[in-house]
Amino acid sequence: MKLLVTYSRREGKKPIIAQIVRDTGVLVNVERALIDSSEGEALIDIPDDSCRIVRDKLADLGATVRLLEEEISLDESECVDCGACISICLQEVFTFDTESKLRMDAEKCVLCGRCIEICPHKALSRKSET
Ligand code: SF4
Numbered sequence: 735m736k737l738l739v740t741y742s743r744r745e746g747k748k749p750i751i752a753q754i755v756r757d758t759g760v761l762v763n764v765e766r767a768l769i770d771s772s773e774g775e776a777l778i779d780i781p782d783d784s785c786r787i788v789r790d791k792l793a794d795l796g797a798t799v800r801l802l803e804e805e806i807s808l809d810e811s812e813c814v815d816c817g818a819c820i821s822i823c824l825q826e827v828f829t830f831d832t833e834s835k836l837r838m839d840a841e842k843c844v845l846c847g848r849c850i851e852i853c854p855h856k857a858l859s860r861k862s863e864t
């Protein structure tokens with residue numbers, strides 16, 4: 735499951751994700767991170783059964799945590815297989831199959847939203863997983 739973690743860096747550089755791994759023993763996969771002098775934001779992927787312990791520990795460390803319950807949805811009736819989303823997606827979510835039809839592996843997605851913006855046919859959107 736994916737969690738979006740936001741934390742302040744005003745009180746110094748805290749290795750917050752490393753602390754989570756050390757203190758909980760949960761292996762955390764960092765899928766995206768944006769860090770500047772005042773704030774850090776990381777999209778992390780953790781096993782579903784570790785969600786509670788990781789969220790509690792992050793809260794103890796002063797971080798804000800949001801569970802991401804969305805995924806990118808492809809409307810195949812609108813897609814014209816132009817490949818623009820393949821070019822823009824750094825996670826290699828999109829590929830062409832042997833018949834040059836678009837395929838996607840949503841597991842790799844980090845919900846950056848770039849593909850939605852670039853699709854000329856509005857074939858991509860966010861949808862809730864639940
Ligand atoms: S950018 Fe849009 S229309 Fe083009 S291949 Fe991707 S989903 Fe299909």
Ligand code: SF4
Pocket residue numbers: 806822823824825826827842843844845846847848849850
């Ligand atoms: S939101 Fe789109 S561009 Fe971003 S990682 Fe997911 S599939 Fe790729």
